[in-house]
Amino acid sequence: MSALTLVEAVRTALARAMEEDPTVLVLGEDVGKDGGVFRATEGLFERFGPERVLDTPLSEALFTGLAVGLGAQGFRPVVEFQFDGFMYPALDQLVNHAGRLRARTRGRLGCPIVLRAPYGGGIRAPEHHSESPEAFFAHVPGVRTVIPSSPAKAYGLLLAAIRDPDPVVFLEPKRIYRAFREEVADDGTALPLDRAFLLREGRDLTLVAWGAMIPLCLKAAERLAEEGVSAELVDVATLKPLDTGTILDSVAKTGRCVIVHEAPPSYGPGAEIAALLASEGLFSLLAPVARVTGFDVPTPLPKLEDVFLPALADVLAACRAALVHR
Amino acid sequence: MVEIASFRIERVEILRADGTLAAPLPAWAEDPSELVRLYRAMVLTRLYDTKAVNLQRTGRLGTVASSLGQEAVAVGTAAAMRPEDVFLPSFREQGAMLWRGVRIEELLTFWGGDERGSNWSGPREDFPICVPVGTHAPHAAGVATAFKLRREPRVAVCVVGDGATSKGDVYEAWNLAGVWRLPMVTVVANNQWAISVPRSAQTAATTLAQKAIACGMPGIQVDGNDVIAVREVVSRAIERARSGEGPAIVEATTYRLSDHTTADDARRYRDDAEVSARWKEEPIARLRAFLVGRGAWDKDREEKLLAECTREVDRAVEAYLARTPPPASEMIDHVFAVLPRAMAGQRAAILRRAAERAEARAENGSGRP
Ligand SMILES: Cc1ncc(C[n+]2csc(CCOP(=O)(O)OP(=O)(O)O)c2C)c(N)n1
Ligand SMILES: [Mg+2]
Numbered sequence: 001m002s003a004l005t006l007v008e009a010v011r012t013a014l015a016r017a018m019e020e021d022p023t024v025l026v027l028g029e030d031v032g033k034d035g036g037v038f039r040a041t042e043g044l045f046e047r048f049g050p051e052r053v054l055d056t057p058l059s060e061a062l063f064t065g066l067a068v069g070l071g072a073q074g075f076r077p078v079v080e081f082q083f084d085g086f087m088y089p090a091l092d093q094l095v096n097h098a099g100r101l102r103a104r105t106r107g108r109l110g111c112p113i114v115l116r117a118p119y120g121g122g123i124r125a126p127e128h129h130s131e132s133p134e135a136f137f138a139h140v141p142g143v144r145t146v147i148p149s150s151p152a153k154a155y156g157l158l159l160a161a162i163r164d165p166d167p168v169v170f171l172e173p174k175r176i177y178r179a180f181r182e183e184v185a186d187d188g189t190a191l192p193l194d195r196a197f198l199l200r201e202g203r204d205l206t207l208v209a210w211g212a213m214i215p216l217c218l219k220a221a222e223r224l225a226e227e228g229v230s231a232e233l234v235d236v237a238t239l240k241p242l243d244t245g246t247i248l249d250s251v252a253k254t255g256r257c258v259i260v261h262e263a264p265p266s267y268g269p270g271a272e273i274a275a276l277l278a279s280e281g282l283f284s285l286l287a288p289v290a291r292v293t294g295f296d297v298p299t300p301l302p303k304l305e306d307v308f309l310p311a312l313a314d315v316l317a318a319c320r321a322a323l324v325h326r
Numbered sequence: 327m328v329e330i331a332s333f334r335i336e337r338v339e340i341l342r343a344d345g346t347l348a349a350p351l352p353a354w355a356e357d358p359s360e361l362v363r364l365y366r367a368m369v370l371t372r373l374y375d376t377k378a379v380n381l382q383r384t385g386r387l388g389t390v391a392s393s394l395g396q397e398a399v400a401v402g403t404a405a406a407m408r409p410e411d412v413f414l415p416s417f418r419e420q421g422a423m424l425w426r427g428v429r430i431e432e433l434l435t436f437w438g439g440d441e442r443g444s445n446w447s448g449p450r451e452d453f454p455i456c457v458p459v460g461t462h463a464p465h466a467a468g469v470a471t472a473f474k475l476r477r478e479p480r481v482a483v484c485v486v487g488d489g490a491t492s493k494g495d496v497y498e499a500w501n502l503a504g505v506w507r508l509p510m511v512t513v514v515a516n517n518q519w520a521i522s523v524p525r526s527a528q529t530a531a532t533t534l535a536q537k538a539i540a541c542g543m544p545g546i547q548v549d550g551n552d553v554i555a556v557r558e559v560v561s562r563a564i565e566r567a568r569s570g571e572g573p574a575i576v577e578a579t580t581y582r583l584s585d586h587t588t589a590d591d592a593r594r595y596r597d598d599a600e601v602s603a604r605w606k607e608e609p610i611a612r613l614r615a616f617l618v619g620r621g622a623w624d625k626d627r628e629e630k631l632l633a634e635c636t637r638e639v640d641r642a643v644e645a646y647l648a649r650t651p652p653p654a655s656e657m658i659d660h661v662f663a664v665l666p667r668a669m670a671g672q673r674a675a676i677l678r679r680a681a682e683r684a685e686a687r688a689e690n691g692s693g694r695p
Contacts, residue, residue, distance in 0.1 A: 058489040086458055124388055295676055296661075300441070300656075301440055303438065304440075304656065304657045307654045307680045314682075
């Protein structure tokens, strides 16, 4: 066991996957000698060589499609996008090909690819470097969208994503890439996909979040505990397919739900979860389902980022508002 | 077998790295005051870049991309344009933006994390800095199409990097420009690197200029560290486009002497020896040597210019640092021409959050909520 940061856990999982399976390839911009702009692939080029770690020419549309071809040929390409804001060209390949190659060919060709990207705000980055595009990907049939919230989750979920036979978009919350360390055993044990994790048990209220919003919600839960409120925390982890059971069970118990995400609210993942509760959990609700999110505006540059991103005060305010309903 | 197509790519060099002439000067460059204008613009750009990097290092600016060593590409390109042309930069063309009237304070505002920096006082039709690599090339084609449809003698000038030439967007724009004979000139700022990826890993082609051939337009290479050659070659391409003869690509070969951005450490992937060797070719020293040789420049004038440009940068930095932060309503008030009624609630929520953040800051004295 060693205490790793989230980005180190990603690197460790990549190395483990490459070690155990020679079909795993790492592709992208600056993933070779440079080790990726966040150093997530540092050392892999030296260790696995230029036929396993490939710097591509600068084109996201290209390397997404390239992965589809490699995947159909039995490789397991793990593609790195440098930043969230440069993922949008991947949508064509994801919607028209990656997500439906298996279905179109009735199982004849698969698409075992992983698209990794640092995502989200909070690091005062330039324009197009702080986006939360998870809803776009979660909307694509045939594609999984997975977001780890800690080093151990990153390690286990990335291994699972790489071993999975279908396409996975793996969004890494860059704000917590190096925010804290966690003991991670590099023993090749994957965590399950399609399952939410109950990170904290409580009776009065359910917080639902993912990625960098998890540490924030943990803090909120601790603060609420000081006020005598017992909050449960669900880490969604796989946004699609959504583990509805864990969320419904939790809200059946607590009767209140606050969903927290950075992305804009409209048609966002929070809306999906709220709809789930409206259709399948209505009779256990004691309070309206609340969402704490960004706004329906382009992610602002750093000077206004703090206003856009949900903060502890916003989460606490939403929780207190839900608790008014007794 | 018959040969049905062949091509040749020319390279233009006028001023050698040592400041001597490799070819005759164009007529406009016989006037030393014209050259001094170009020299001043490059010096100002370098001082701005140096200051911007320092501001970033001291926590007063966000990540920023220096154009150290590439000043001649931006300045030469802008000097070849007319004010009414439209410029579509990527993110390393500050030299051109300043030439066209964007203010240093506005550039700093943008890189300091405030969109108001892109609503500049200068060339109102010019496009903002484009960070997603190469995605502005189709915009240049659109601007050029507008000029063509309105029969205006104007040209869309876009700058992309060597890395950007690998993007479909860029090829697609060039392809259309060729088919529609658009008044669009693309300057490829080939600084040999796309972060850690060398030019040789982007394309197997000998030059980037030759990519023009497949799109049915001329492509030419120029020594991008020679501001005289850049201005001359880009100017010919622009005037040709203006007269209705269609688009062109100018590949300006240069070298990125700085890290990719302040977030990069280039020593991870390239040798110091390579960089030192390239310092001998940088654009400012060679033009200075030439001007000195012509008796048009000396130590006094150099010192005066440096003092003047430093003052200009310092004043801009003061103005930037003194600028009041953007009100939170900024983030929503320009999303649509008129705020949709349905978004009024979000606007109020934004203002509420901003007020709470300010209160929290005042309470705990910290910058972050
Ligand atoms: C579409 C896209 N992908 C990735 C990036 C991250 N990135 C920023 S600059 C850059 C390299 C660009 O190289 P080049 O086009 O040669 O321009 P230069 O930086 O050398 O000026 C990369 C990969 C980006 N901004 N946009
Ligand atoms: Mg380059």
